[in-house]
Amino acid sequence: MLPAVTRVPLPASLLQRLVRAVPQALTRKIKDLRRDLAVLTGAFAGNHPAPVTVRTRRTPPSSSLVATRHVRVKSVVHDTADALCVELEDPTGAPFSFVPGQFFTVVLPLEGETLRRAYSASSACQSPATVRITVKRVAGGKVSNYIVDSLKEGAFLELLGPSGNFVVAPNPSARRSLVLIAGGSGITPMMSILQSVLPVEPETQITLLYGNRGEDDIIFRNALAELAAGEPRFVLRHVLSNPPDGWNGAAGVLDEATTSRELALLGDLPETTEYYVCGPQPMMDAARAALRSRGVDPEKIHEERFSSPHLRPAAHKLTTSQPLTVRCGARETITTVGPDQTLLEAGLAAGAAMNFSCTLGGCAACKVKVVSGEVAMEEPNCLSSDERNEGFVLACVARANSPVVVEVP
Amino acid sequence: MFDASKLTNLLPLKMRSQTDAYLEALGVFLEIRDPRVLASLAPSGVRGLLLKRGKQGIPTQIKCSHTAYFDWTYPNDHPEMRELYTRAKAGQWDGATYLPWKTDVDPENPNTLILPQSFLGVERLEDYNVRLDDKEKHALTNSVATWMLSQFLHGEQGALFAAAQVTEAVQFFDGKLYGATQVIDEGRHIEVFHRYLDEKLNKLYQVNDNLFVIIDALISDSRWDMKFLGMQIMVEGLALGAFGTLYKLTKEPLLKVLLKMVIQDEARHVHYGVLALRDHINKELDESERREREDWAFEVSLLMRNRFMLYEVYEEWFEGRMPRDKWREFVTNSPGMREFRQVMFSRLVPNLRAIGLMTPRILPHYERVGLMQYFGGDAADKLSGEQLISDLDRAA
Secondary structure (H helix, E strand, C coil), X not given: CCCCCCCCCCCHHHHHHHHHHHHHHHHHHHXXXXXXXXXXXXXXXXXXXXXXXXXXXXXXXXXCCCCCEEEEEEEEEECCCCEEEEEEECCCCCCCCCXXXXXXXXXXXXXXXXXXXXXXXXCCCCCCCEEEEEEECCCCCHHHHHHHXXXXXXXXXXXXXXXXXXXXXXXXXXXXXXXXXXXXXHHHHHHHHHHHHCCCCCCCEEEEEEEECCHHXXXXXXXXXXXXXXXXXXXXXXXXXXXXXXXXXXXXXXCHHHHHHHHHHCCCCCCCCEXXXXXXXXXXXXXXXXXXXXXXXXXXXXXXXCCCHHHCCCCCCCCCCEEEEEEECCEEEEEEECCCCCHHHHHHHCCCCCCCCCCCCCCCCCEXXXXXXXXEECCCCCCCHXXXXXXXXXXXXXXXXXXXXXXXX | CCCHHHHHHHHHHHHHHHHHHHHHHHHHHHHCCCHHHHHHHHXXXXXXXXXXXXXXXXXXXXXXXXXXXXXXXXXXXXXXHHHHHHHHHHCCCCHHHHCCCCCCCCCCCHHHCCCCHHHCCHHHHHHHCCCCCHHHHHHHXXXXXXXXXXXXXXXXXXXXXXXXXXXXXXXXXXXXXXXXXXXXXXXXXXXXXXXXXHHHHCEEECCCHHHHHHHHHHHHCXXXXXXXXXXXXXXXXXXXXXXXXXXXXXXXXXXXXXXXXXXXXXXXXHHHHHHHHHHXXXXXXXXXXXXXXXXXXXXXXXXXXXXXXXXXXXXHHCCCCCCHHHHHHXXXXXXXXXXXXXXXXXXXXXXXXXXXCCCCXXXXXXXXXXXXXXXXXXXXXXXXXXXXXXXXXXXX
């Protein structure tokens, strides 16, 4: 017996699409025709399209969030035996736009791996033709020690950023009181703030409390003295834990007691005073405790935490790949995150539109919300406790322990 | 009170301009003798010259119908192209970091003129009852330079797409590898010309109608060798002529080094065209097909020689002040355009000869239009980018 012949109807959706497609194609043709006719009739009236358009710099600057910037070392100068000031310039002449207090990420291929380290700009933001970073030797620090020992003038570096919210934007009409508390290389963002803000804010008062071991360890010693000379708006207090004979500054480690004592010496400060703290972790904890016990509003305390990645406890070693879904608006990218990859690396590799800047857990540009799944982050990082409670993670230092779905805010 | 005489005075001159434009377009078609060439160029001519598709202010969509040619055996089939590929890889440069972009380009500075006033011979405008003061003469010359650079940019967009198509369509595998480098070259050229116009001159002229016609014709042609002929030989030849002229004349340091780098890339591109077409035209085409290409090349040569008349500059500066045909006469006889034709054809004609599109059959036509004087010279496969630059430096 012959099989029955059945007519298969076209699926409704296909039919609908066909019906829709015809008028769309026609509409396009009609639009084209109208435009062509407008050109012809315009021509008879003696009109034609404008021959020239004005352009105002639409080329994107070479610095962007998606690619490293290729910069040249213009000069290297030792400020102390262990600290090197590196002045960088862009071979294209593009300026370095940053807000005082922000940092750049140096991306360095070293011994077969790509290492990333954050260094604050230590120069004034008003001379953007170059930017200066200041790097201090760290026991066991691969990148810092490479830079201090081996980086030469004329060498090239790859840079990301600027990043970070630990900033003081210069504002000539501002009339404010700032207290900067720095330990060791934590002086670098403070130096940029001082140099950028003091000359343009004639009404602003700044105090710097700066802790070091010995006199020879003070970075920017001469530059700070010059800034302070004859400038009543800038109060400079050095605190040395190992002061030389005849030292007339403060002595001691910047622990809670010393910091409290030094703060008390400043007398009554306006309630609007903002406090900026950057240095080794114990010093920062002590400063926070001292400020809180003086009744300073936590909102007025700004902290910049840098940790040395080689000392950072790694999120526990993973051995398996996990599925990863990145939602960005209506678009969903589905991929796999390998055991050696961060969520950011896997997402970008799959073409997801994820933002990033420092790639070190220091700026929160890559913040994503975990919709489902278990994620482990390298600590410490800059995520606030509110952000953690809301389910955010930093994709650049986050790894997947289970299948993960994240949402780009 | 409304002055009607103003309007009537204006309208006829503008209308006269338009009539001149249409007659000129008609002339282009009437000059074409081979019906097959007419059939392949006419639709593009209508889209470019009549409908001004390149100037409508919206992206242009051009249908493409070439065949992509795959070869899963990856043959080493053309040592000369392989060699060119190797050289092209080594010759890559980064437009963002290699060029001194921080150069302060000041079009007003007499020591770093983008183009000298002698290029256009602006004083001759007085023969046409147009008087310009010194400042205006200077600004007009800068407009011409900006027009040239704008057309370079538009030409490079055509070159980018054509290079990509040719890479798909070419039948030599070594040619495909080389083609990939040309695609990145053209992308880089767009980057640097665009940036120069945006950042330094802040101005962009619309694509010239004749340039649009050539680009439209070769992008929409389904035959790969026509794309090759159009882009690699004709347009790249034109580009080499134009870049070379500007390179010789400019005193602006950033533009000088930009053009130097671009010319060295372009020399490779023309060389590739000669390699790919030489064997194809001589061995694989029958005589009728070869004749069609020979005629096509001749017509496009004429289109290029006669038709780049800076009309967009005319519309900006002189429309309503002098008749369009007088502007054409002025431009045709300007020293710079003479120089441009000289440099362009002295490169183009030897290349056409090298690929076998300059047989005794067509020579009387070249003779008739005065192009025979360029018959000496080396073809691109005998010339390197360095040689081209040193020739230009000697002539400067």
